[in-house]
Amino acid sequence: EDQVTQSPEALRLQEGESSSLNCSYTVSGLRGLFWYRQDPGKGPEFLFTLYSAGEEKEKERLKATLTKKESFLHITAPKPEDSATYLCAVQAGDGQNFVFGPGTRLSVLP
Amino acid sequence: SAVISQKPSRDICQRGTSLTIQCQVDSQVTMMFWYRQQPGQSLTLIATANQGSEATYESGFVxxxxxxxxxxxxxxxxxxxxxxxxxxxxxxxxxxxxxEPQHFGDGTRLSIL
Structure with missing residues (x-):
């Protein structure tokens, strides 16, 4: 069975304090790994797709990396507006469905 | 990327009644999905909606x-x-x-009294 775990469950950072969020997965043939950001009262907002180990994607203060067992979302010099829940999802084999992790609630304090 | 609109955005319903939630996409898409998200928790897939055929339901949903x-x-x-x-x-x-990534609507917040 495909599984996704995320750590930490919650993270509080001071503005400018860089850190990383982890997404560990067990899947029968990875088709894609997806990172989303979810703000309260909103649906998940797509951030990145990673397809193969060694791949990296960047967007502003965020950088996502992928290995064969996990993905990291690195946040460099975060700002309060980066506060949100970050969700990781995997898509396996030739399937269409996503399996979501439980998410990491990030709070960035000014 | 596709823009997804959902209606209603929230509702309060009585026990025993039914509610239909609508989802509109601004472009033609092959797959549409329905999820449930309990407060403070992640997303659980209910079913995949296939055009021209029956929906495919996940375990625990009928x-x-x-x-x-x-x-x-x-x-x-x-x-x-x-x-x-x-x-x-x-x-x-x-x-x-x-x-390809899935794109989401902002959801329907449903409360049952």
Missing amino acids: IDKFPISRPNLTFSTLTVSNMSPEDSSIYLCSAGTGG
Whole structure:
């Protein structure tokens, strides 16, 4: 069975304090790994797709990396507006469905 | 990327009634999905809505409770039937194609009294 775990469950950072969020997965043939950001009262907002180990994607203060067992979302010099829940999802084999992790609630304090 | 609109955005319903949630996509998409998200928790897939065929339900979700329609490539509905307080949740619609990211609506916040 495909599984996704995320750590930490919650993270509080001071503005400018860089850190990383982890997404560990067990899947029968990875088709894609997806990172989303979810703000309260909103649906998940797509951030990145990673397809193969060694791949990296960047967007502003965020950088996502992928290995064969996990993905990291690195946040460099975060700002309060980066506060949100970050969700990781995997898509396996030739399937269409996503399996979501439980998410990491990030709070960035000014 | 596709823009997803859901209606209603929230509702408060009486026990035993049914509510139909609408999901509209601004472009034609192959796959549409319905999720449930309990407060503070992650997303659980209810079913995949296939145009021209029956929806595919995940374990623990049945058609009698969550009937789904997919009349064309831009629209789908999810009905929550015979509601009980346990059905209070956020219901999310998404659209995507295999290997590509799914894009989400802002969800329907449902409370059952």
